[in-house]
Amino acid sequence: MPGAKVTSTEVPGGGQSEGPTSMVRFEVASKAADVAEFYKAEFARAGLKVENDISSGGNIVVTGKAHNGEDLVITAEDGAGEAATQVSITTARATL
DSSP: OTTOEEEEEEOGGGGOSSEEEEEEEEEESSOHHHHHHHHHHHHHHTTOOEEEEEEETTEEEEEEEOTTSOEEEEEEEOOSTTOOEEEEEEEEEOOO
C-alpha cells in the first residue's frame, strides 16, 4: 500500500503446518475504509475474488483466496485521533 510503514513480519511455525503461514503488519495514514478499497481493487487486478468484506465501526476485514489456494485475510483498524491505521495481511493454508 503506498505510504505504508512496515511494523512487523512473521512466519508462524515456519510455514510447516496448516494455519497461518505468513503475516505482515504495517501502519498507514489512510482510513481503514480506504485501505479496504485499495486491496479490493488489488484483488480484482490480480484476478482474485473477494469472499468477505466485513465492516464494524473503524474495523474492516477483507478475505479472499490466493491462486495457490491459500486464504488471504486483510484487517484494517482506524487509529484513534491522529494515529495511523493499523493493517495486517495474513496468508493461511486452508484447514480441513
